[in-house]
Amino acid sequence: MTDQPGVVVTGVSGRMGQMLVRELAGSDRLRLVGAIEREGHDWVGQDLGLSMGGAESGVTVTDDALEAFAQAQAVIDFTAPDATVEFADLAAQARAVHVIGTTGLAPEHIARIDKAARHAVIVRAGNMSLGVNLLTQLTRKVAAALDADWDIEVIETHHNRKVDAPSGTALMLGEAAAEGRGVALDEVSDRGRDGITGARKRGDIGFAAIRGGDVVGEHDVIFATAGERIILRHIASDRALFARGALRAALWGQDKAPGAYDMLDVLGLKDG
Numbered sequence: 001m002t003d004q005p006g007v008v009v010t011g012v013s014g015r016m017g018q019m020l021v022r023e024l025a026g027s028d029r030l031r032l033v034g035a036i037e038r039e040g041h042d043w044v045g046q047d048l049g050l051s052m053g054g055a056e057s058g059v060t061v062t063d064d065a066l067e068a069f070a071q072a073q074a075v076i077d078f079t080a081p082d083a084t085v086e087f088a089d090l091a092a093q094a095r096a097v098h099v100i101g102t103t104g105l106a107p108e109h110i111a112r113i114d115k116a117a118r119h120a121v122i123v124r125a126g127n128m129s130l131g132v133n134l135l136t137q138l139t140r141k142v143a144a145a146l147d148a149d150w151d152i153e154v155i156e157t158h159h160n161r162k163v164d165a166p167s168g169t170a171l172m173l174g175e176a177a178a179e180g181r182g183v184a185l186d187e188v189s190d191r192g193r194d195g196i197t198g199a200r201k202r203g204d205i206g207f208a209a210i211r212g213g214d215v216v217g218e219h220d221v222i223f224a225t226a227g228e229r230i231i232l233r234h235i236a237s238d239r240a241l242f243a244r245g246a247l248r249a250a251l252w253g254q255d256k257a258p259g260a261y262d263m264l265d266v267l268g269l270k271d272g
Contacts (some may be wrong), residue, residue: 002205005073005254006097007247010087012061015241016078016101018052023243030247034068035061038083056171064103069094074250078102078242081109088116097253099246100124103168117260121253125263126168128245133263135234136152136176139221142230143180148203150225157210157218165209166191173221174205 007024011017012035019022024032035048041063042051049057062068063086069075075091077084078101089112091098103126113122127133154177156170166174171185178185183203190204200206217236222229236242245263248254252266264270 002162003253005097006027006031007046007074007076007250008032008034008036008065008068008072010065010075010077010083011038011079012048013037013041013051014078015239019239019243020078020246021048021052021223023240023247027247028249030074030169031074032057032059034072035059036065036068037061037063039063042236048160056232061121066090066093069096072096073254074099074245075103076250078246080227081105085109085112088113088122091122092116092118095120097121097123097250098258099249099253100202101128101242101246104164114260118258120231120258121210121256123249123253123261123263123266125245125249126172128242128249128263129236130245130267131234132169132172133233133269135219135221135269136172136264138232139173140176140180142221142223142232143177145180147222147226148181150223150230151200151206152222153208153222153224155208155210155220155222157212157215159214159216160211162211165211166207167209167217167219169217169219170207170209173219174207177221191233213250220244 007030009017009020037043043061046061047056048059048061049055069090074097075101077087081104084102088098129146154170154173156167161220175185188203188205216239219234221232249266
């Protein structure tokens with residue numbers, strides 16, 4: 001059992017945190033060695049299994065990330081941008097693989113994460129699922145094949161508790177479409193339409209975000225021109241698929257050189 005890489009889960013009380021713990025419990029290739037929560041959280045100092053409403057696990061929830069990371073070979077992190085960059089620095093110190101599923105990262109957050117990746121493996125992805133990463137590749141290829149007479153719209157739907165918009169996955173798809181067209185997304189992105197906006201600008205990539213109920217995640221990429229549309233769609237119905245993808249990334253990164261990677265690397269989907 002000791003040859004299995006040890007994993008620390010951050011934000012362990014959250015929905016993804018608890019899902020990761022459950023997936024790790026059923027894994028025969030990875031083991032849970034630590035659980036992190038913010039300072040002052042009710043779970044800190046308590047047994048993780050009991051806090052989750054189950055049997056005692058032997059893992060105590062802590063707010064001391066550095067000490068926990070020092071005992072681990074991987075850190076899986078679905079928290080918030082400011083916390084994630086702190087964890088990236090600490091995981092790099094521990095030379096632990098850092099799998100980041102946090103969304104809403106700003107350019108300054110990404111720059112700091114990339115700096116940490118000089119010293120350790122970091123796998124960062126807006127979405128950990130195989131299907132979405134295939135959709136990303138398809139989006140890039142279709143965008144490359146069609147000119148700007150084809151309007152591109154990315155529509156995403158999530159549960160009513162999601163705090164960022166557009167979703168990390170929607171932005172990932174938008175980036176893929178922009179790359180296919182050979183343009184920078186920040187120069188063609190159209191994220192806010194309200195009131196008298198005027199006609200759609202040729203070449204823009206539009207985004208729309210829908211929030212409601214308990215939707216796990218739905219993403220459509222629409223290519224529309226006069227007389228026809230192409231719609232690429234992915235629907236996630238089980239949050240566990242993201243957790244399984246994160247575990248796969250944590251295992252994949254164990255023998256890799258320090259650097260910034262994504263799920264296309266993990267899944268072997270990179271072109272060339």
